[in-house]
Amino acid sequence: MSHHIVEFKDVFFRYSDGTEALKGVNFRITHGESVGVVGANGAGKSTLLQHMNGYLVPTSGTITIGDLTLTTKTRREIRKKVGIVFQNPDDQLFMPTVFDDVAFGPLNLGLDEASVRERVRKALGMVNSLDLQDKPPHHLSCGQKSAVAIASVMAMEPDILAMDEPAANLDPRSRRSLISLLKTFKHSKIIASHDLDLILDVCQRCIVIGGGAVVADGPSAEILSNKALLEENNLELPLSFQGR
Numbered sequence: 535m536s537h538h539i540v541e542f543k544d545v546f547f548r549y550s551d552g553t554e555a556l557k558g559v560n561f562r563i564t565h566g567e568s569v570g571v572v573g574a575n576g577a578g579k580s581t582l583l584q585h586m587n588g589y590l591v592p593t594s595g596t597i598t599i600g601d602l603t604l605t606t607k608t609r610r611e612i613r614k615k616v617g618i619v620f621q622n623p624d625d626q627l628f629m630p631t632v633f634d635d636v637a638f639g640p641l642n643l644g645l646d647e648a649s650v651r652e653r654v655r656k657a658l659g660m661v662n663s664l665d666l667q668d669k670p671p672h673h674l675s676c677g678q679k680s681a682v683a684i685a686s687v688m689a690m691e692p693d694i695l696a697m698d699e700p701a702a703n704l705d706p707r708s709r710r711s712l713i714s715l716l717k718t719f720k721h722s723k724i725i726a727s728h729d730l731d732l733i734l735d736v737c738q739r740c741i742v743i744g745g746g747a748v749v750a751d752g753p754s755a756e757i758l759s760n761k762a763l764l765e766e767n768n769l770e771l772p773l774s775f776q777g778r
Contacts, residue, residue, distance in 0.1 A: 545595035570733030617692030
């Protein structure tokens with residue numbers, strides 16, 4: 535299924551202030567892979583994720599999503615394939631009610647009203663938030679906003695799911711629910727997080743980003759048990775590996 539493939543080839547990205555955030559990034563993610571992206575603050579994780587569906591476009595190098603090469607002309611089509619959950623849920627919640635926010639994407643896909651309502655019901659049910667559908671997003675807690683932001687992406691039924699710190703605002707019960715949800719998502723998923731235990735639990739593969747470049751890429755259990763590698767990149771062993 536080529537439409538589920540993500541490939542970065544020698545990708546560089548420089549912000550307008552001159553900051554080089556990505557420096558020759560190379561990797562390929564195939565259909566159904568679950569990939570964690572870890573690194574210290576400022577390593578380039580969020581910048582990398584924002585290239586997945588064209589919020590950012592490389593300064594040089596190529597990004598391929600399925601059969602499409604990312605450009606300013608193709609990013610609208612790519613956004614139908616890749617759903618991205620931002621680190622700050624306020625960045626993607628802007629409608630009067632939760633229902634309207636979750637319905638926004640499916641409506642833009644041209645679905646009829648009945649199909650949109652079913653998508654919203656299903657997506658909010660996935661994150662145990664059906665009771666929030668009539669509430670204004672700005673009245674929600676941080677954890678509730680995160681759940682709704684995830685639902686707004688799941689309602690699009692994307693081929694590829696990209697998430698930036700999805701568990702950051704969640705209480706322990708909501709975090710467990712998120713992990714269960716991610717394990718049921720059978721398409722490709724890329725998760726950037728400081729929660730290394732979540733990465734270990736959900737992702738079979740882990741990419742370490744340092745200074746805007748890939749410094750390690752391999753099985754999560756192998757990467758996340760390498761204390762020296764993690765310390766070199768200002769990370770610590772997952773709690774499940776500490777004390778062994």
